[in-house]
Amino acid sequence: MHTNPDPCSHGLWAASAPPAPEAPPLQGHHVVDVAIVGAGFTGLSAALHLAEGGASALVLEAMDIGFGGSGRNVGLINAGMWVMPSSLPAVLGPVHGERLLERLGHGPSVVFDLIARHGIACEAERNGTLHCAVGRAGWREIGARAREWQALGAPVELLDAATAARLTGTSAFTGALLDRRAGTLQPLAYARGLARAAQAAGAALHARSPVTGLRDEGTHWRLTTAQGATVDARWVLVATNAYSAPDGLWPGLDSEIVHLPYFNLATRPLGERERATILPQRQGAWDTHPVLSSFRLDAAGRLIFGSVGALHGAGHAIHRDWGRRALARLFPALRGIDFEHAWYGHIGMTRNALPRLHRLARNTWSFSGYNGRGIAPGTVFGRELARLVLGQQGEADMALPVTPVQAVPLRRVREAGYEIGARAMHLTHARW
Numbered sequence: 001m002h003t004n005p006d007p008c009s010h011g012l013w014a015a016s017a018p019p020a021p022e023a024p025p026l027q028g029h030h031v032v033d034v035a036i037v038g039a040g041f042t043g044l045s046a047a048l049h050l051a052e053g054g055a056s057a058l059v060l061e062a063m064d065i066g067f068g069g070s071g072r073n074v075g076l077i078n079a080g081m082w083v084m085p086s087s088l089p090a091v092l093g094p095v096h097g098e099r100l101l102e103r104l105g106h107g108p109s110v111v112f113d114l115i116a117r118h119g120i121a122c123e124a125e126r127n128g129t130l131h132c133a134v135g136r137a138g139w140r141e142i143g144a145r146a147r148e149w150q151a152l153g154a155p156v157e158l159l160d161a162a163t164a165a166r167l168t169g170t171s172a173f174t175g176a177l178l179d180r181r182a183g184t185l186q187p188l189a190y191a192r193g194l195a196r197a198a199q200a201a202g203a204a205l206h207a208r209s210p211v212t213g214l215r216d217e218g219t220h221w222r223l224t225t226a227q228g229a230t231v232d233a234r235w236v237l238v239a240t241n242a243y244s245a246p247d248g249l250w251p252g253l254d255s256e257i258v259h260l261p262y263f264n265l266a267t268r269p270l271g272e273r274e275r276a277t278i279l280p281q282r283q284g285a286w287d288t289h290p291v292l293s294s295f296r297l298d299a300a301g302r303l304i305f306g307s308v309g310a311l312h313g314a315g316h317a318i319h320r321d322w323g324r325r326a327l328a329r330l331f332p333a334l335r336g337i338d339f340e341h342a343w344y345g346h347i348g349m350t351r352n353a354l355p356r357l358h359r360l361a362r363n364t365w366s367f368s369g370y371n372g373r374g375i376a377p378g379t380v381f382g383r384e385l386a387r388l389v390l391g392q393q394g395e396a397d398m399a400l401p402v403t404p405v406q407a408v409p410l411r412r413v414r415e416a417g418y419e420i421g422a423r424a425m426h427l428t429h430a431r432w
């Protein structure tokens with residue numbers, strides 16, 4: 001996926017993030033304990049925790065730090081997955097189901113604690129998130145979610161339509177689920193901050209160093225970059241997730257991910273009067289519609305509005321025009337407002353909407369498929385990989401069961417379906 005047609009656009013996040021730390025392309029030959037491929041939340045969290053644990057870790061990134069989903073996302077720090085909490089034990093079995101719920105339920109705390117501990121400047125705010133209900137079906141969905149999380153002791157609250165309108169600034173919703181564990185951040189700034197913290201702990205980071213070869217040498221693995229540099233490592237962590245190249249590093253790894261395009265549009269900073277009514281308490285929000293949309297404010301008060309679709313080819317104008325119309329309908333005070341930034345990325349979906357943990361080969365591991373929930377899971381799973389390598393956690397203690405790589409049938413058709421469906425929805429005004 002690092003041949004994205006618009007490879008350099010990280011929109012607002014690139015414009016407002018602190019600069020990336022120095023990470024020159026790898027040259028020469030190196031010997032380390034752990035080589036990590038991919039500098040997103042997963043790879044960077046692994047590198048940081050490995051270095052803190054005393055292992056030598058070297059990260060190789062094909063493009064730039066945070067180039068993949070980590071530098072493009074909405075910035076909602078969620079607790080848990082998309083799937084209903086009750087379905088996790090049913091799908092993963094009671095041990096892993098409950099363990100995943102527990103670990104991801106605490107995921108936002110892991111992120112906020114790391115940010116505080118390393119002083120990462122990434123606009124982090126823990127004001128909660130609002131899962132906004134569309135129509136009666138949406139209200140039933142969030143009601144069920146609220147009951148299930150509350151039964152697990154989570155601090156979530158079901159809000160009626162009037163309260164949802166007061167907290168969002170629009171009367172479009174029939175209610176909302178407020179999750180006080182959650183919050184928002186500037187995702188590229190968080191990735192760069194993690195990278196800086198990993199370097200400070202002793203990890204080596206190299207951008208513009210695509211790994212093109214991975215060979216088992218018996219006692220260690222040899223990684224080769226496109227420029228011919230080499231790394232010998234006892235352990236390899238493949239953290240390329242939805243940005244694995246189709247002809248990628250590990251055969252088949254890309255084939256289990258269905259890429260869902262998702263775009264974001266950011267306005268100018270809103271004025272004080274607009275901010276008094278639109279997300280006045282600054283929660284991050286998204287809705288229950290099947291072609292969902294999301295909205296949140298950044299630190300400067302820009303409204304960031306997103307939905308399914310690729311800002312590519314004809315889709316660019318279709319999705320952007322829809323964004324303008326939809327904002328005007330949701331927030332009439334913003335009629336006529338334009339967008340200062342527009343960007344998109346690919347969310348890695350899996351067949352059962354749950355992430356994957358693979359032992360690809362001896363001492364070679366991978367987490368992937370976060371289904372649009374990657375800030376907290378990527379941070380938590382990266383830490384789990386580090387603990388596994390450091391011997392602090394066994395395979396049986398991981399958050400997920402180890403499964404084989406399994407291709408999704410008709411993957412390209414499904415991917416095309418996402419984009420066609422989103423364009424149809426955005427052209428026909430079928431929403432808002």
Ligand SMILES: Cc1cc2nc3c(=O)[nH]c(=O)nc-3n(C[C@H](O)[C@H](O)[C@H](O)COP(=O)(O)OP(=O)(O)OC[C@H]3O[C@@H](n4cnc5c(N)ncnc54)[C@H](O)[C@@H]3O)c2cc1C
Pocket residue numbers: 002037038039040041042043044060061062063064065066067068069070071072073074075076077078209210211212239240241242243244245249262263344345346347368370371372373374375376378
């Ligand atoms: C538009 C969008 C919105 C999203 N919104 C949210 C949200 O609000 N909240 C949330 O929690 N999650 C969200 N997500 C999901 C989240 O961003 C991802 O799950 C998360 O960033 C994945 O992190 P990662 O480190 O596993 O992978 P990535 O960040 O994708 O990193 C993988 C890296 O591997 C590199 N790479 C690939 N191949 C090679 C190679 N051969 N050699 C070296 N490097 C290689 C890539 O260049 C890339 O930088 C969103 C995703 C997108 C795209």
